[in-house]
Amino acid sequence: MNGIVTSSNMKPIAKGVLSGVTVSFKDCICVKGLPAQSSSKILKGYIPSFNATCVEKILSQGGTIIGKTAQDEFGFGSFGINNSYDLKNPVDPTRVPGGSSSGSAIAAKTIKNHLAIAESTGGSIVNPAAFCQVFGACPTYGRVSRYGLIDYANSLDKIGVMANTLELTAKGLTVISGNCSKDSTSVDLPAEDFSKFETFKGILGVPKEYVENLSPEVKQAFQLAIEKLKSKGIQIKNISLALNAKYSIPSYYVIALSETSTNLAKYSGLRYGPQSDFKLHYNDYFTKVRQNFGVEAKRRVILGTFTRMAGYRSAYYIKALKVRTLLIEEYKKAFKQVSAIIHPTMPILPPKIKDTKNLSPIEIYNMDLLTAGVNLAGLPHLTVPIGEMVGMLITTNHFEERKMFSVGGLL
Amino acid sequence: MKVGLEIHVTLNTKSKLFCTCSTTNALPNTNVCEVCLGFPGSKPTVNKEAVRQCTLLARALNFTVKNNLVFSRKSYFYPDLSKNYQITQFEEPLGVNGSIIADGNIRLKRIHLEEDPAQIIRNNKTLIDYNRSGMPLAEIVTEPDIKSAEQARLFMNKLSRILKYLNITDNVKADVNVSIKESGYSRCEIKNVTGFKDIERAIISEAKRQKKAVENNEKIQNATYGWDPLKQKTYVMRLKESEADYGYIYDPDLPIIKIPTQFLKEKLPELSDEKIARYTKQGVPLSDADIIAQDKDIAELFEQINLDPVFKAKWFRREILRVLNYNNQTILQSKFTKENVSKVLNLVYENKINEAVGKKLLEKLVVEDFDVEKHVKEHDLLKIDDSDLIKKVTAEVLKNNNSAVNDYLSGEQKALNFLFGLVMRQTKGKADPGIIRENLQAELDKLKSK
Numbered sequence: 001m002n003g004i005v006t007s008s009n010m011k012p013i014a015k016g017v018l019s020g021v022t023v024s025f026k027d028c029i030c031v032k033g034l035p036a037q038s039s040s041k042i043l044k045g046y047i048p049s050f051n052a053t054c055v056e057k058i059l060s061q062g063g064t065i066i067g068k069t070a071q072d073e074f075g076f077g078s079f080g081i082n083n084s085y086d087l088k089n090p091v092d093p094t095r096v097p098g099g100s101s102s103g104s105a106i107a108a109k110t111i112k113n114h115l116a117i118a119e120s121t122g123g124s125i126v127n128p129a130a131f132c133q134v135f136g137a138c139p140t141y142g143r144v145s146r147y148g149l150i151d152y153a154n155s156l157d158k159i160g161v162m163a164n165t166l167e168l169t170a171k172g173l174t175v176i177s178g179n180c181s182k183d184s185t186s187v188d189l190p191a192e193d194f195s196k197f198e199t200f201k202g203i204l205g206v207p208k209e210y211v212e213n214l215s216p217e218v219k220q221a222f223q224l225a226i227e228k229l230k231s232k233g234i235q236i237k238n239i240s241l242a243l244n245a246k247y248s249i250p251s252y253y254v255i256a257l258s259e260t261s262t263n264l265a266k267y268s269g270l271r272y273g274p275q276s277d278f279k280l281h282y283n284d285y286f287t288k289v290r291q292n293f294g295v296e297a298k299r300r301v302i303l304g305t306f307t308r309m310a311g312y313r314s315a316y317y318i319k320a321l322k323v324r325t326l327l328i329e330e331y332k333k334a335f336k337q338v339s340a341i342i343h344p345t346m347p348i349l350p351p352k353i354k355d356t357k358n359l360s361p362i363e364i365y366n367m368d369l370l371t372a373g374v375n376l377a378g379l380p381h382l383t384v385p386i387g388e389m390v391g392m393l394i395t396t397n398h399f400e401e402r403k404m405f406s407v408g409g410l411l
Numbered sequence: 412m413k414v415g416l417e418i419h420v421t422l423n424t425k426s427k428l429f430c431t432c433s434t435t436n437a438l439p440n441t442n443v444c445e446v447c448l449g450f451p452g453s454k455p456t457v458n459k460e461a462v463r464q465c466t467l468l469a470r471a472l473n474f475t476v477k478n479n480l481v482f483s484r485k486s487y488f489y490p491d492l493s494k495n496y497q498i499t500q501f502e503e504p505l506g507v508n509g510s511i512i513a514d515g516n517i518r519l520k521r522i523h524l525e526e527d528p529a530q531i532i533r534n535n536k537t538l539i540d541y542n543r544s545g546m547p548l549a550e551i552v553t554e555p556d557i558k559s560a561e562q563a564r565l566f567m568n569k570l571s572r573i574l575k576y577l578n579i580t581d582n583v584k585a586d587v588n589v590s591i592k593e594s595g596y597s598r599c600e601i602k603n604v605t606g607f608k609d610i611e612r613a614i615i616s617e618a619k620r621q622k623k624a625v626e627n628n629e630k631i632q633n634a635t636y637g638w639d640p641l642k643q644k645t646y647v648m649r650l651k652e653s654e655a656d657y658g659y660i661y662d663p664d665l666p667i668i669k670i671p672t673q674f675l676k677e678k679l680p681e682l683s684d685e686k687i688a689r690y691t692k693q694g695v696p697l698s699d700a701d702i703i704a705q706d707k708d709i710a711e712l713f714e715q716i717n718l719d720p721v722f723k724a725k726w727f728r729r730e731i732l733r734v735l736n737y738n739n740q741t742i743l744q745s746k747f748t749k750e751n752v753s754k755v756l757n758l759v760y761e762n763k764i765n766e767a768v769g770k771k772l773l774e775k776l777v778v779e780d781f782d783v784e785k786h787v788k789e790h791d792l793l794k795i796d797d798s799d800l801i802k803k804v805t806a807e808v809l810k811n812n813n814s815a816v817n818d819y820l821s822g823e824q825k826a827l828n829f830l831f832g833l834v835m836r837q838t839k840g841k842a843d844p845g846i847i848r849e850n851l852q853a854e855l856d857k858l859k860s861k
Contacts (some may be wrong), residue, residue, distance in 0.1 A: 030452040038451075048452055050445050151453040155663035184456050184665050258660050262484045264451045265495035270539075282490050308486075308658040317660060 003097075003106030004067040005085065005117075008037050016061030017171055018115065023063040024107045029159065030148040031055050035043065038150045039083040040073045042292040046272040052148020053183070054117060054176040055158050062173045066283050069103025074264070074299075075121050075152040076100065077298045078367040079356055080128060083294075088353070092388050095350040096160050098128030101162070105132035108162040111344045115172040116162040121152045122252050123371025125160045126383035130345035130391025135169040135408070136162040140398045141378030142187035144173075145180030151263040153256035155264065156375055166384070170195035170405045177401075189399065197406035202339030203235045209245035209368055210343035214289050220389030223343045225411060229342075232410055237338055243330045244373035247323050252372040253365060254320035261304025262296065299361065330379045335397040340407050343370060345383040345391035384408045412617050413596055414563055415555035415588040416610070418570070419548045421527070422464045423579045428526045428547035429455030429498060439532075439540040447545035449493030457482075459671070461524060461547040464579055465505055466674040468549055469522045471573050471682060474506030480670050482524075482662040487655065490537070493544050499525035505670070509551075511565040511573075512684075518554040549579075555588060560615045563629050567607040568705075572683040576707045585610050590631075591618040594624075597631040600766055601645050605637045613638045617645050619791045685711050693720040699728045708742040715749040718756055727758055730770055734777045746780040754783035764803045766842055768792050795842040798850075801834070804842075808833045808856075809826040820859055829850070 010031070025031055028038040030048035032055075049269055051059075054356045058065065074080035080087045080102025087102050089095040090109045097106050101118035107126035108116040118125045124214070129136025138160035146157055161172035174195060179188040190362040211222065226236060269275045269289030276288040293301070307316035334341060347370060351359075370393065374381045381402045383391035392411065396404040424434060430446035445453035463482060469476050483501035500523035509519035527546035532538040551570075557563045571581040584605050590596040599621065603614045621631055636645040661667075681689075683704045688702035703724060704710050713727050731752065735745060755776065759769040764787065771791075772783065787793060795801065808830060809816055819826035836848045 036451065046451060048445075048450065050450075050452070052452060059507060147454050148452045151664075153663070183454050185663075259663055260497050262486050262658070262660060265486060265488065266451070266493070268488065268495060270490065271448060271493075272450070283488065286488055305486075305658060308660050310656045310658075313659070321661075371461065 001087065001106065002110045003069045003087070003103030005039070005067040005103060007071045008034055008065055008067050010059070010065035012062045012064060013059045014062065018058065018175060019062030021063055021113055021115050022111060023058050023166065024067050024069045024104065025065065025116045026101050026104050026119050027068045028075065028119055028150040029054065029117060030150065031065060031068065034068055036068065036150060038074045039071045039085070040294065040297065042267045042273050042290070044274055048148070050148065053145035053180045055148065056177070057176050058117070062135050069101070069107050069116060070079050071102060072100035072237040072262070072295045073297055075119065075124055076300055078123070078127055081353070081356055082296050089131060089350050089389070092350070094352050095389070096129035096131070096353055096356060098350055100124040101174055102128050104162050105129050105134055105136070108132070108134040108164055114163065114282065115168055115174070117159060117176065119149060119157060119159050121256060121376060122368045122375045124223045125162065126189055126345045126371055126381060126391065126393055129162045130383045130385070131350040131389050133385045133389055134164055135385070136160065136383045137169050137173045139173060139177060139401055140380045142185050143380070143399070143401070144176050145186045147180070147182040153259040154263070155259060156256055162278060166405065166408050170197070173401065192402060194401045194405050197402045197409060200234070200403070200406040200410055203237050203337070204229065205237050205239040205334060205338030205341045207241040207245070207341060207343055211243055213347055214344060215348040217349050217387070218344045218347060218390050221390040222392065225386040225392050229410055233235050234410065238338060238339070239334050241330060241334065241373065244327050245369070248327055248373035248376055249365060249368060250285050251296055251320045251323040251327060252368065252376050254316050255291050255305030255324060255376070256302050258308045259304070260342045261301045261308070264301050265294070279288065315331045324376050326371060331373070331377045331379060339396070340403060341395045342407070343393055345370060345393040349389050380404050382408050384411045386411060412558055412592070413590050414557035415554040416553045416557070417586040419584045420468070420551065420574060421580060421582045422547040422549055424458055424460045424464065424547050426458055427545035428458050428461050428524065429545055432545065433486065434546060437542055439542060442542040443544070444479050447493060448541055455498060457665060458547060462670065462676045464577065465522065465524045465549045466670060467577055467679060468573070468579060469506030469509065469676065471577060471679055472509040472511060472519055472522065472551070474509035474519065474522050475668065476506045476675060477503055478669055479503060480505065481667050482665040483659045484662050485657040485659055487657055489528070490539060491531050493529060493541060494852065497526060497528065498662055498665070499523065511566055511569050513569050514562050514620055515556070517556045517566050520552045520554055522549055522551050524548070560611055560618070563614050564611050567610060571607055572705060576680055576682050581607070583607060587613050589614055590617055591621045591625070594621055594631040597632065597633060599634050599636055601636045601638050602648060605640065605721070607825050609638065609640055612643055613645060618644060620645060627821055664857060690720065690724065693726040695720050699724040702732065703727050706742065709818070712742055712747065712749060712752065716753045716756060718760055722760055723756055726759070730773050734773050737778050738845045745777045748780060750778050751780055752782055758783070758787065764792055765793055765794050765841065765843055792837070792841060795838050800844060801838065801842050801850055804837045805834055805847070805854055808837065809854055816855070816858065819855060827855070
């Protein structure tokens with residue numbers, strides 16, 4: 001299994017920096033004429049009539065599209081097990097590949113000279129990239145157009161890339177970046193080539209709360225990486241991200257689920273996806289069609305509907321938005337002290353597949369501890385392999401992708 | 412009676428509120444794209460022209476316009492909603508605290524932008540036409556300040572004028588809240604009434620129904636009614652209404668942006684009320700000014716004609732509007748121009764043609780433009796102010812109609828009109844009727860005294 005669930009052979013429309021590179025897209029990114037299901041039964045049969053902006057950009061820069069990759073349903077998952085594909089970690093098949101961009105990481109690891117276009121809401125790029133031991137980059141929110149991305153949580157969703165080399169990762173992110181008139185959240189900034197970075201000079205910060213509860217393998221790999229950086233004359237400084245450590249997960253889940261419960265409302269079997277008996281009253285019809293959601297999707301719709309209900313809305317949804325602002329401020333303050341922030345991408349090695357069956361939803365949500373904050377803040381972040389199935393997460397200030405890659409170049 | 416209105420105005424834009432689909436009439440489901448169909452992966456982008464029109468409307472209705480444009484998602488499941496949420500404004504509407512003066516101050520709570528849902532068509536099947544999905548609406552919410560159906564009509568007339576002056580169609584739908592004193596103001600809502608006329612009728616019908624119910628000792632329940640435009644009656648949709656929970660969130664696809672300052676500073680056209688004030692200051696009677704200012708295009712033509720305001724106002728109200736109504740035309744559809752109307756009115760004003768000729772000319776000009784001066788010359792329509800000629804004709808008429816003269820002399824007043832008509836006819840209607848009458852009377856008086 002190479003992570004691909006729908007194969008294609010879509011030739012580029014022009015030569016470019018990706019000539020000779022094969023490219024896959026996470027299932028939630030619309031490629032005209034190819035099924036886009038977000039690995040959900042409720043989107044069975046949906047074939048988009050339009051290309052996502054990033055698809056157009058890839059085709060105009062020489063990339064050949066070889067298919068769509070598996071994911072957790074709608075991006076709801078941290079391990080790649082919330083779908084019907086039976087995915088395995090290519091480094092150790094007894095372990096999960098991570099998620100939710102599971103297929104992207106597997107494809108980046110197993111297909112030669114491959115660029116996997118993935119998507120992150122709360123860590124869905126760097127989590128599987130770290131577990132599958134590839135590079136994974138998530139841009140500043142707004143840097144890459146979301147047009148054509150099937151939404152999970154719009155204020156958090158970002159399209160990014162994975163590849164086996166830092167260079168291809170940087171090139172790939174460069175190609176898909178840029179202002180897009182079809183996405184109102186897209187930012188208008190001059191094009192930058194992220195692969196042309198200078199040698200990093202500056203201070204790296206390590207948040208103490210983010211290195212407290214690490215598994216021994218992760219701790220060891222991270223220490224070795226720190227030594228390597230120090231040996232290159234890089235100054236490492238201990239910092240604190242106390243608010244993020246405490247509040248990023250609750251804030252992230254309240255915002256993400258509030259948004260997702262509205263996004264998933266459109267799946268009601270009227271114009272695409274499975275249908276039901278049209279003789280039914282519309283309420284019953286919708287209910288019947290919406291039984292096609294998986295358990296986790298249903299859980300998130302119910303939670304997200306609750307957090308925005310009259311009477312609870314200000315205590316949850318509005319509060320979470322306020323907390324989000326504080327968390328961003330904390331990162332902004334940190335970047336006054338250090339150029340970039342580093343810590344392990346995931347606190348543990350990918351779990352054994354058999355062990356994931358007994359995890360509660362809360363235990364799974366807590367896996368996002370090290371990635372929720374950067375995603376809430378919309379900061380660019382990059383995971384670089386630093387050991388077997390272990391990655392280091394490099395985060396820089398908004399729109400400093402080039403600096404982020406320059407830190408990656410040290411490892 | 413207390414009446415509150417939630418009025419939906421369809422804005423006059425070329426494309427829809429959040430996509431580039433056309434807003435023109437078309438075959439069902441042809442003005443559609445991935446955005447207004449709510450296809451997964453599509454994203455909305457705001458139509459600036461809709462923001463401009465809503466901002467101007469807000470300013471014309473004396474709203475305080477907010478600096479930021481904030482969109483929210485209003486969630487409810489219904490087959491006409493392509494995304495099962497409607498993009499609207501909740502936390503921060505485009506404008507707050509507006510007003511319309513209509514026999515008192517009617518407070519307007521808020522105005523906001525939102526997308527129209529698709530249209531559900533029910534025959535033997537239920538069909539959905541997504542051409543309407545995403546059409547731009549401005550929603551205006553009033554306080555329950557309207558106290559009678561007459562005041563409602565006045566209010567809607569004012570609103571309709573403002574919409575027309577801003578080149579926004581007055582294509583409106585409204586939810587109407589009606590309550591009466593006799594029931595202790597227990598509120599009933601009539602949903603989705605189309606057009607200003609039916610809104611007024613619905614208010615009257617609902618108030619009547621409530622009065623009757625109170626007289627019969629029935630309790631007025633808080634309820635939602637529909638309006639049947641064919642039967643001109645309200646009907647019960649839902650009893651015992653609970654407050655719906657729409658689970659609003661900020662629409663994360665539409666970041667909060669500043670309302671462009673050019674929309675806040677753009678000069679508003681002079682509106683109906685201001686025109687009326689200006690006309691009456693010039694001496695035009697209020698009733699004339701009001702009718703002329705009702706239609707922006709008529710008012711503009713009125714202003715372009717350089718003549719005594721009182722005189723031209725009388726002619727606009729009595730003649731121009733009469734001729735337009737008779738021909739069922741608007742000023743723009745008609746062949747009236749600043750030049751041709753101006754010529755006719757000037758000829759009348761300068762006493763070069765008499766009023767009857769002026770009216771006839773207008774009746775012709777409404778359907779066909781022609782050179783007025785040339786026409787008058789060719790058809791020999793200039794007024795005869797040659798009193799000798801009139802005297803001569805009068806003498807002839809009296810001479811040739813002995814029996815009518817005798818009738819008059821023996822007290823038959825009608826005979827005078829007959830004789831008058833004959834003189835008019837002999838002068839082809841071009842002579843001044845006043846002079847004819849004067850002459851005729853003088854001659855007859857002479858005969859009488861003999």
